[in-house]
Amino acid sequence: MFDKIYEKIKEYDKIVLARHVGPDPDAMASTMGLRDSIKLTFPKKKVYAIGSGTQKFTYFGKLDKVDDTSDALLIVLDTPDIRRIDGAKLEDYKDVIKIDHHPFVDKFGKLEFIDDTSSSAAELVLEFINNTPLKMNKEIAGILYIGIVGDTNRFMFNVSNSRTFKNVTELLQNYKLEVNKLYENLYLRPIHEVKFEGYIGLNLTFTKNGVAYIKFTDSLLKEFHVDAASPGNMIGNFNFMEGVYVWVFFTEDVKNENIRVSARSRGPIINEILTHYNGGGHKYASGARIKTMDEADLIIKDFDLLCKKYKEENNLEN
Numbered sequence: 001m002f003d004k005i006y007e008k009i010k011e012y013d014k015i016v017l018a019r020h021v022g023p024d025p026d027a028m029a030s031t032m033g034l035r036d037s038i039k040l041t042f043p044k045k046k047v048y049a050i051g052s053g054t055q056k057f058t059y060f061g062k063l064d065k066v067d068d069t070s071d072a073l074l075i076v077l078d079t080p081d082i083r084r085i086d087g088a089k090l091e092d093y094k095d096v097i098k099i100d101h102h103p104f105v106d107k108f109g110k111l112e113f114i115d116d117t118s119s120s121a122a123e124l125v126l127e128f129i130n131n132t133p134l135k136m137n138k139e140i141a142g143i144l145y146i147g148i149v150g151d152t153n154r155f156m157f158n159v160s161n162s163r164t165f166k167n168v169t170e171l172l173q174n175y176k177l178e179v180n181k182l183y184e185n186l187y188l189r190p191i192h193e194v195k196f197e198g199y200i201g202l203n204l205t206f207t208k209n210g211v212a213y214i215k216f217t218d219s220l221l222k223e224f225h226v227d228a229a230s231p232g233n234m235i236g237n238f239n240f241m242e243g244v245y246v247w248v249f250f251t252e253d254v255k256n257e258n259i260r261v262s263a264r265s266r267g268p269i270i271n272e273i274l275t276h277y278n279g280g281g282h283k284y285a286s287g288a289r290i291k292t293m294d295e296a297d298l299i300i301k302d303f304d305l306l307c308k309k310y311k312e313e314n315n316l317e318n
């Protein structure tokens, strides 16, 4: 598959790279890393990384704007479903390729490279570059490293297996990455976000069977000077709560007129439940967009039941 995708890249003079709405470091890293590698390898090609920008991701480099795409190849990264592609309409492109590590949702690429055992889309891009004549440099290596670290939460999840460590070891050996600088990009945050995280810890609610949850209104977000994306970005910091197997944040998103749901698990499989609520994602890291807080209460109930079953099946006391 790598060869076929490489041949397509060779064939096209204009290539556009897209990812999912509400980007995270992996979505940014996989598109920007692949864009920069294609540019480095083929300086004459026009290569664009598109999608809405966020202030906090400026360290990945500049995003691009593209007009006429009728003769272009579109590569969609880190996105399993058509509805969540940010800023690209499939019908506007001559050819479409998908590179993704989510469980399969929609078929939309002529070529689809999907590996849901991979830690991140950035790791897939790294393997793609390593297995084709595509070039790499220290900047690209740093970008991909951040994507892998972001999606594995610093190699904490099971998705970071020996394959990930091998890939990362090679990156560190070959490009002498200064990881402390990279971590600063990824983790440095304003003091008001730190205070907001304190608020979350103090205000979580715990259900009988091991769900922790919290609901954020728009006025609360304003009080802490954070935006609707902030809670979702912090959910990974609440990983090891004794007696809690699933934790979920509900955030009012006034701009998009919905409620963002971010959920994480350290055992029960949660994406199957959120698929019923206009969502999806991975087994243990899943999200959704809902319309009302009543739906939030239904999700909490579903998760609570899921945890009950999980504990019974695994003979867990807590």
Ligand code: AMP
Pocket: 020, 024, 084, 102, 232, 261, 262, 263, 278, 279, 280, 281, 282, 285, 286, 287, 288, 289
């Ligand atoms: P988040 O909590 O936003 O970081 O999302 C966790 C995972 O769920 C990611 O893999 C997202 O791609 C996926 N996800 C988030 N929101 C949605 C949604 N509305 N529909 C489908 N998948 C989603």
